[in-house]
Amino acid sequence: MSSINKRAQQIMAEIISNKKVGAYHHITLSVGEIAQLIRPGNFVAIAVGGADSRMVLRRAFAIYKASMDPLDGGIVELVVAPHGSGSTWLCNAPLHSKIDMILPLGKAFGIPVEPVNALLVGGGYGSAPLFGLAEALKAKQCNVDMVLGASTASKIYAPQEGKRSTNSMIFTTDDGSLGIEGMVSSVIPELIEKNKIEIIYSCGPMAMLEAVTKISVEFGLQHQCAVEESMACGIGVCMTCVLPVRGEDGVARMLRTCIDGPVMEGSDILWNTGRTVPSEVWGA
């Protein structure tokens, strides 16, 4: 079914910077030449907790930025929220510690061949992969608008340098502590009309992706969203990370979001079917 990413490598990457930024940690790792193979939307899978850890599964993190640094060589930057024990361990990892990571993983965002008007929608740390995407779109002469939402200001990740590649940037917060009070979905319809949006890219909590899908369908727009399902391996061997997704043949199947995703067309996903398998899903 899925064409498997053949470029992934398992490496030991050194942490060369780990800074707290708002509610997140901005972590930079030295990864070598492989940085060149990374496309916006790819993610990494990290072994957490060290040798005597009781955590046996890898943790997935979107790649915020990949670049070839004149000093440090290939580097990868992550934006990590200390959520449970694994991500907290990573946030607390000391400078120069070596991290066991596999990269690049997953399907990247599709970049249009022609210049288009693109809207990028991010929720929480979901903004991370959007800045690299914005740069790639800019390089194709696209118009790039961005909307970032979160519950509160400290959970908006929007570094100064990230803003350079966007034509406009709007913030929304549930508590009104930054930008417009409310959810990202409330400002999107107006933006679509005003800026003649032709494609939406999104990354963030599943409920947000679902809401954005609804809007994209209303307006008949393509919507590439990077989903976030619980993953045990990140490389396609465990089958835990599936979502019901309609294929080109119209048939819905349980697809692995780690190799058939994380970037998927929003309207292909059978949303909000958690805890049940929709009756139309067929086979594997």
Add this chain to the structure above:
Amino acid sequence: MSSINKRAQQIMAEIISNKKVGAYHHITLSVGEIAQLIRPGNFVAIAVGGADSRMVLRRAFAIYKASMDPLDGGIVELVVAPHGSGSTWLCNAPLHSKIDMILPLGKAFGIPVEPVNALLVGGGYGSAPLFGLAEALKAKQCNVDMVLGASTASKIYAPQEGKRSTNSMIFTTDDGSLGIEGMVSSVIPELIEKNKIEIIYSCGPMAMLEAVTKISVEFGLQHQCAVEESMACGIGVCMTCVLPVRGEDGVARMLRTCIDGPVMEGSDILWNTGRTVPSEVWGA
């Protein structure tokens, strides 16, 4: 059966120094006032691996030295061999990290009321509790001779300052890299005779303690040895650390070495009965 140590406390102790010395780590922890309750032969039980560790049991370590430092307050010093994952974790613990420890645990060495000629025998890191003991004996005007053995020179722990409290000190190594080539037991008989030894104290591998017991019985000497059995809790609740020991009533019982020991009279122990319960052992 056993009178339970009622002074033990569970504390978070800060590592204020961690230095590699030969094959061992000399680790100093700030423990507060409780340092004053510690007697030579007591040990600590340490939780290893941190919050997400798969190691669920405490590790026992003899107290090398306990003192009230004018600068640091109460301190405890340990000599730790990186053996398996728990002790290795402790050896790698960074400066200022907080260690969950219970102390003081176990029965201490008995100190004679009158001055005697004492021989202290240590194997490997088993020398650790002997230096504090030597000081205590010296304070009682005892004559203190020490024999320390190990497989090789780097495994002899004998700091300069420790030697101050001894009248003589002999080393033996299996490979002859320091002192006399051979085992500690080979030099003891001569020492006993020459120095008119009246009591033997020992700490080290079980095989060594057994050999020393044999000699002490031959010469009809008291022999207080600090044994080392696999311990899960260190506080007397798990019953994993038992040894068959003959009581004053002549009956052998499986005694918990964490609360009825680690210091025991060598000749009371039914040695070398590992993997079987000697038929004479009765009840609990």
Add this chain to the structure above:
Amino acid sequence: MSLPFNYSTSLGTTTLPNPILTASGCAGSGKELAQFFPLTELGAIVTKSIMLKPRSGRATPRMAETPSGMLNAIGLQGPGLDLFIENDLPWLADQGARTIVSIAGETVEDYAVLARRIRTQPGVVGIEVNISCPNVENRGLVFACHPDTARAAMEAVRRNVGGDMPIIAKLSPDVTDIVQIARTVVDAGADGVALINTLLGMVIDTRTMRPRLAQKTGGLSGPAIRPVAVRAVYQVREALPNLPIVGMGGITSGQDALEFVLAGAQAISIGTSTFGDPQAATRIKSELETLLIERGFSSFSDAVGYAHRAENV
């Protein structure tokens, strides 16, 4: 809510001020823990399983640490019933501790005698009938592994203990159908079940190239087995919704304890985690209380079995 949180729970006819117990065999005689907290803080102290005769237990090595757990093969070392009644029980009663005595027999008749003698002792608020110890001489003798033997042992206890003293059957997870065994012991007169005893396991020492424990096999406990224990509690609660369940198996935090309560445990025993933290039981007691209050429960009993509620609640 203006009323204080009601933390009390009941096991048959016994009411306890809170649901946190020690697990049998993991709290010594009580004396060893008493230096870390007053034993009256806990709902009850469950004693190490006592047998008729004094027992020296198994040879060493008796334990091996395993990933997130441990194996033990203590083999029920203990002073025997007479000394236990003479020394241990009066001491616990003096402390004001509520005591649940765990009893273990080699024969059905042993269980009868143990129950008869224990029933009238001071401070005893219940009897836990350990029919599931994997460290007995003959593994075929694990009463809880077969309905017939489980029934016989429980009937012997019930015949000797009146309705005023709850008897709780402690079951083994090493069975094809734990619900079947639970039903059997309830039929035989058990007022509740304790779930779970250890799983039979083995570690091989790769240096000596033989089983690590002198007895070869041992009982696996600790966080490693928690999912198996939660499943057992959930299954038994689903099948027998009114049966009091004492839940245990790898509980190290209030969060872990809450899983068991939601699955259906009316009381919680703290075992292996006491080895890692002598104050585990009292810590878990306060952590669990906080979590329940945060979730809006006004009494502990409202939370028991809450994970079984209908989908839309």
Add this chain to the structure above:
Amino acid sequence: MSLPFNYSTSLGTTTLPNPILTASGCAGSGKELAQFFPLTELGAIVTKSIMLKPRSGRATPRMAETPSGMLNAIGLQGPGLDLFIENDLPWLADQGARTIVSIAGETVEDYAVLARRIRTQPGVVGIEVNISCPNVENRGLVFACHPDTARAAMEAVRRNVGGDMPIIAKLSPDVTDIVQIARTVVDAGADGVALINTLLGMVIDTRTMRPRLAQKTGGLSGPAIRPVAVRAVYQVREALPNLPIVGMGGITSGQDALEFVLAGAQAISIGTSTFGDPQAATRIKSELETLLIERGFSSFSDAVGYAHRAENV
């Protein structure tokens, strides 16, 4: 020793260059791992259990991490026999991989059909009969939990597969007496047994206060269950010393694998640890070889069951 170490092993009539296999359901279709190492490096690839019809498996959440382990409830998602034979098997054969096909049926007849169709496919060197999946619709249907159903499934396979193709029964640890089940499947014609499948477990989400997995229960795997698996291998080897055993359950290192070999495993499957380390299987292969050579073994088969030797050897 001047001769090179002989790492080969045999399962019935099949000889493999080394004893390291993937565990069913933990290596995808093989393609996913092939980017990390050539599949020919391993003794064999054990495929995810294949069923007659395509299956979409269970709803999500399908997994929960647990201390030193995980729960899964994939529910045998797969393409069904036809597509499997059309796509997956030829690809594996093209790679030169030795393939052991794991089959799972809902009925005894399913097992018969699956075995008949698989037997003649290219690259297939054995059939693992998964009669122990805890994630089937009806938990009563776990064939390996009852001697009668276990026997029926294995007889159906044996009738359809000649002696040239080894059939291996994969057993569940969730039984009172695994030796009894092993004896039964051997009577029914199994050439070997695979020990163990996952243990039935549950995690409760303390936020939603319901079972974490959509299917409520799931299979527990990983280092947490290793002592249970080693015990099962040891027990079966003790009872049936000539029966080939494929050992698995929480193997993450050569050291762990060695425990299984000494206990009696003729081959070793690597499951959950591949999720933490895609190269686990090849790493363990070389670690185990080093450990065996260090201990003076000149061939792998000399080490199999070595922990059972007499006390004085």
